[in-house]
Amino acid sequence: MQKTLLCVTAGHFLPYTMSDSNGTDFTNPSTFILLGIPGLEAAHIWISIPFCAMYAIAVLGNFTILFIVKRExxxxxxxxxxxxxxxVTDLVPSTSTVPKLLSIFWFNSREISFSACLTQMYFFHSFSVMQSGVLVAMAFDRYVAICHPLRHSMTLKNSAVVKIGLAVVLRSGILALPYPLLARRWTYCRTNIIPHFHCQHIGVMKLACADIRISSYYGLFDLLSVIGMDGFFIAMSYTQILQAIFRLPTKDARLKTFGTCISHLCAISALYVPDLLSSLMLRFGHNVPLHVLIFIASVYHLVPPVLHPIIYGVRTKQIQDRLLQLFTHKET
Structure with a gap:
């Protein structure tokens, strides 16, 4: 009974099912078919223009940040x-999904192998969690710099930064591991077609003819625990930061000190708001049109990688100065 009910749950995928896969049960299909944005196939070329532009900006902006920091x-x-x-955490998730999206839009290249699908799923989830962890590390840096400025250089030595980075990587890698492992154990029925532009965990999960409750619960636990735990640490950091700022003697000093946190707060908003909206709408927005859900998901893919280098480029004077020197040097 459970198997039949779960196959019916995926029934909204049936209009896109290939005729030769109807009624077939199979384990570990050799390929999945990605549809891009179902229902808007005629507009794929036009939709690809802003997607391509945003991806180019994200790649250029983030590589510029990496180049400037390495050079100076x-x-x-x-x-x-x-x-x-x-x-780096901005580049990997977008690079693991957007090129495939553009190949669907431009060349109708919809197939993705089963192994590549699970690999894409793993890297997307892993680096998405890593983004959140890096923002927590940046909040800790702001906390030490403002609340304990004399101990900043001693507390955040290079060795401490390396340990924090390793902790962020290990946490994200471990939390993302159950997604492909569980997906590999499932059997799949009726179709191997995913009405999305990447191998999203929920999209693959709904194709399974197995009890997917564990995977579904784990996905919700992962989302709420990461956002909840990281949000808690960020909130605690900023509680201490605001207390320290309010103790400063002058308004100018308070504004100047708080101004050093604006970039980080904008980066947090650029990541968490689209992520939370996308995840909740995909899980609970059963009456929302599919193409709307996919557009919301695309926001999460592209907006943070585009905004983060712009935010830090505009708000960080040191990066502005180095970038200006770079262009001035080239012109001379």
Missing amino acids: PSLHGPMYYFLCMLA
Whole structure:
């Protein structure tokens, strides 16, 4: 009974099912078929233009951050090391999904192998969690810099930054591991077609003819625990930061000190707001049109990688100065 009910749950995928896969049960299909944005196939070329532009901006912006920090010894400090980590965590999830999306839009290249699908799923989830962890590390850096400025250089030595980075990587790698492992154990029925532009965990999960409750519960636990735990640590850091700021003697000093946190707060909003909306809508927005859900998911893929280098490029004077020097040097 459970098997039949779960196959019916995936019934909204049936209009896209290939004729030769109807009624077939199979384990570990050789390929999945990604549809891009179902229902808007005629507009795929036009939709690809902003997607391609945003991806190009994200790649250029984040590689610029990495290049400037590497090139300038004066930027070799904890804040900028964490910024480089954030740039890498922005690049990997978008690079693991957007090129495939563009190949669907431009060349109708919809097939993705089973192994590549699970690999894409793992890297996307792993680096998404890593992004959140890096923001927590950056909040800790702001806390030490503002609340304990005399101990900042001693607390956040290079060795401490490396340990924090390893902890962020290990946590994200471990938390993302159950997604492909559980998906590999399932049997799949009726179709191997995913009405999305990447191998999203929920999309693959709904194709299974197995009890997927464990995977579903784990996905919700992962989402709420990561956002909840990381949000708690960030909130605690900023509680201490605000208390320290309010103790400063002058308004100008308070504004100047708080201004050093604006970039980080904007980066947090750029990541968490689209992530939370996308995840909750995909889980609970059963009456929302599919193409709307996919557009919301695309926001999560592209907006943070685009906004993060812009935010830090505009708000961080050291990066502005180095970028200006770079272009001025080329012109001369």
